[in-house]
Amino acid sequence: MKKITIVGGGAAALLFAAHIDTTKYKVTLCEQKKTLGRKFLVAGEGGLNLTYETNLASLIKPYVPNEFMAPIVSQFTNKDLIRWLENLDVPTFVGSSNRVFPERGIKPIEVLNKITSYIAGKDVQIRLNTQWLGWDKEGYLRFDKGLKIDSDIVVFALGGASWKVTGSDGAWKEKFEEKGINVQPLRAANCAFEVAWGEEFIGAHEGKPLKNIALTFGNQKVKGELSISKFGLEGNAIYALSREIQMTLLLRKEAIVHLDLKPGLTIAQLKAKYNGSRQTKVTSVLSKELNLDRTSIGLLKQFCDKNTFSNPDLLLHTVKAVPIKLKSPGPLDEAISTMGGIALDEVDPNFQIKKMANSYAIGEMLDWYAPTGGYLLQGCFSMGFALANFLNGLNVEE
Numbered sequence: 001m002k003k004i005t006i007v008g009g010g011a012a013a014l015l016f017a018a019h020i021d022t023t024k025y026k027v028t029l030c031e032q033k034k035t036l037g038r039k040f041l042v043a044g045e046g047g048l049n050l051t052y053e054t055n056l057a058s059l060i061k062p063y064v065p066n067e068f069m070a071p072i073v074s075q076f077t078n079k080d081l082i083r084w085l086e087n088l089d090v091p092t093f094v095g096s097s098n099r100v101f102p103e104r105g106i107k108p109i110e111v112l113n114k115i116t117s118y119i120a121g122k123d124v125q126i127r128l129n130t131q132w133l134g135w136d137k138e139g140y141l142r143f144d145k146g147l148k149i150d151s152d153i154v155v156f157a158l159g160g161a162s163w164k165v166t167g168s169d170g171a172w173k174e175k176f177e178e179k180g181i182n183v184q185p186l187r188a189a190n191c192a193f194e195v196a197w198g199e200e201f202i203g204a205h206e207g208k209p210l211k212n213i214a215l216t217f218g219n220q221k222v223k224g225e226l227s228i229s230k231f232g233l234e235g236n237a238i239y240a241l242s243r244e245i246q247m248t249l250l251l252r253k254e255a256i257v258h259l260d261l262k263p264g265l266t267i268a269q270l271k272a273k274y275n276g277s278r279q280t281k282v283t284s285v286l287s288k289e290l291n292l293d294r295t296s297i298g299l300l301k302q303f304c305d306k307n308t309f310s311n312p313d314l315l316l317h318t319v320k321a322v323p324i325k326l327k328s329p330g331p332l333d334e335a336i337s338t339m340g341g342i343a344l345d346e347v348d349p350n351f352q353i354k355k356m357a358n359s360y361a362i363g364e365m366l367d368w369y370a371p372t373g374g375y376l377l378q379g380c381f382s383m384g385f386a387l388a389n390f391l392n393g394l395n396v397e398e
């Protein structure tokens with residue numbers, strides 16, 4: 001029987017292990033931490049958003065580069081994932097904004113346990129506390145404690161480089177580069193961005209949310225939420241633009257996003273409300289007629305000069321597009337995902353690393369991007385499934 005070694009025990013590896021045909025392959029999974037799926041559990045801390053409920057065309061749309069990711073996600077879609085989890089006795093529900101979560105009351109650790117028990121039942125050998133260090137002279141996989149593994153096929157699923165405490169430390173980058181493989185720099189994605197808030201503003205509004213807003217950068221507009229931190233801005237609206245903002249910050253010292261505090265109303269509608277008001281103070285018009293909270297009004301004060309604030313026309317245009325300067329991305333270790341990784345032209349459409357015979361790479365260690373909303377786990381799961389499906393179809397006796 002041909003031997004497969006999976007290196008890494010996160011989301012992509014687990015889905016691969018769950019779908020690989022163990023009557024055809026002898027499978028061993030090596031994970032450097034003492035438990036599997038640590039980042040999966042971290043992801044669950046704010047609610048385990050497993051995937052996104054929508055039709056296939058809009059499911060695949062946010063993935064970048066789309067031509068690489070779309071065929072993969074199409075092979076194992078949100079519907080396939082939900083059905084598969086249901087078969088594992090993990091029912092799901094569609095929450096706010098179409099995000100899919102495990103049914104209320106089911107903890108992330110229970111979901112992880114269902115997946116790992118299923119894998120264990122398939123006779124996959126799991127080696128925990130087993131850190132991959134590289135290759136030896138003969139090309140065998142080299143691990144800590146002197147362990148060497150000779151394997152017919154290797155599946156690398158080593159993750160990105162954020163939340164190092166979970167084991168996704170990006171230390172694999174140099175090892176692949178030494179083999180002549182192009183690894184794009186690992187940078188924060190779906191991350192916070194720095195804003196130079198005024199002292200008074202941040203003193204009053206640190207930690208405050210901005211709900212039902214829209215954020216524009218370049219030609220992309222995203223509806224969602226933001227939260228104000230001492231460092232700057234966080235939240236799904238800015239995460240969704242993080243890739244483009246990061247690209248701009250590589251070229252320029254700052255990037256300007258425009259915040260729409262009233263995405264449901266046009267300028268004309270705002271004007272009608274403003275002009276029809278009996279309030280005499282600008283802040284009262286903003287709060288009573290436009291329903292803006294203290295933080296939104298504080299933001300307007302911070303980003304408008306006196307002249308703009310007292311001119312209804314200019315002020316209402318600013319309500320629809322508060323210009324906020326972003327200076328730098330937040331630290332990589334605090335990011336939800338990682339940009340960069342093994343360049344996609346280093347792998348074929350079945351994830352085979354072109355310069356390394358019988359070696360494959362899946363998950364966040366490849367250079368692709370998706371926003372939050374369940375797209376990241378879905379992308380990793382789809383890759384695990386697609387690779388297992390490909391290897392299951394090979395005639396391994398040849």
Ligand SMILES: Cc1cc2nc3c(=O)[nH]c(=O)nc-3n(C[C@H](O)[C@H](O)[C@H](O)COP(=O)(O)OP(=O)(O)OC[C@H]3O[C@@H](n4cnc5c(N)ncnc54)[C@H](O)[C@@H]3O)c2cc1C
Nearest residue numbers: 008010011012032043049132159167168363364374376377
């Ligand atoms: C705070 C946070 C919240 C998130 N929330 C969500 C969410 O709600 N929905 C969503 O879709 N996504 C979410 N994500 C993103 C998602 O968790 C990741 O995209 C996904 O887990 C990546 O899966 P992976 O298999 O590629 O890598 P990982 O899950 O990172 O797994 C890689 C594994 O490889 C192991 N490894 C690394 N190096 C070695 C080595 N040398 N030897 C052996 N093992 C090694 C690591 O220990 C790790 O277990 C979140 C991420 C974070 C940080």
